[in-house]
Amino acid sequence: MSIRVVVADDQELVRTGFVMILDAQPDIDVVGEASDGLQAIAAAQVHRPDVMLMDIRMPQLDGIAATKTICAATATRVIMLTTFDQDDYVFDALRSGASGYLLKDLRRDDLVQAVRVVAAGDALIAPAVTRRLIEAAVRRQPLPGIPARYREVLTARELETLVLLGRALSNAEMAAELVVSEHTVKTHVSNVLTKLHLRDRAQAAISAYEMGLIVPGAQDDRPPGGISPSSS
Template sequence: MSIRIVVADDQELVRGGFAMILDAQPDFEVVAEASDGVEAVAAVLRHQPDVVLLDIRMPQMDGIQAARRVCAETSTRALMLTTFDQDDYVYDALYAGASGFLLKDVRRDDLVHAVRVVAAGDSLLAPAVTRRLIADLTARRPRNGSPAIGLEALTVRERETLGLLGRGLSNAEIAASMVVSEHTVKTHVSNVLSKLALRDRVQAVIAAYESGLIAPGSA
């Protein structure tokens, strides 16, 4: 079964380049392209793709607004396209429900890999830049000083797992740190997401920082 994709970017060359790269994969199908957020949301509602690539800065409706609608109204996973000078936008995109973000100068293989990861239900937290961005942004956002709702429901091991997620560790890295199997880690991660009503690992990272479980800059 093909991974169905919508590509949204107001720059035609960028949009077309991404679409061409993705459509060349034997298990990918680019079902639509969009030049702004309004077109992107309409395309997602019409085609119900697995993944939508959304440029953050687009006319009529920006990528953050589009991601918020897409994530609230469909099961499509949103992958944001950004540049280093858009840190605040990245933070807002994660809160909107996006499953991660890519820099617009992403390499071909990394783009393909990212779409596969997001389509599989995971999120993009591996690059060190992602950890730095989230740490920096949560440090600049005010906290209420209290743990996230439901954090007390986590077991000791689940809390430890959340802390390691907050540092951007993969399941294999978490397993090595906790000296358990990857299967056990997957169970802990699933329990954390379920108990805290989190959409994915990206939201788990934000929860780890905002609850005070992880100190900004410690990742």
């Protein structure tokens, strides 16, 4: 079954370029286009795509507001399109439900792979860029610490998993770190997302920073002392 995609960008040349690249893939079907946030919401409701490429800056309604509406009302997974040096809104986009973001100058193969990755249920957490972005955003906000209700529901191993999600490790890297199988890692990740009511790994990474499990700039993050999660 093909991956259904909608491309939302107010720049026609950019939008058309993405459509041509994706439509040329045998497993991807571009089912709609949008040039502003309101059109993007309408397209999500009509076409019910698996993935939507969403520009952050658009007329009528920006991509962040559109993403929040789409993610709250549909199962569509959103990838934000941005230029890192100009847009300071990616953190808010991830919090609103986006599964990650892409720089507009990315390579053709990276665009195609990103759509496939997100359609499969993963998030775009690129350690070299995304972590730096989240760190910068967290530095501007107070870290509230882990809410008591989370300390009660997360096991010690799930808390470790959340830390590794914050470090943007892949399943294979997490398996090596925890000395378990990738299948076990997937189970831990699924449990963390379910217990914390998170949409995907992107939001889990943000939660790890917000709770103070990841200290901006630290090289080796561990669950802070004094936390006693459930061990069951």
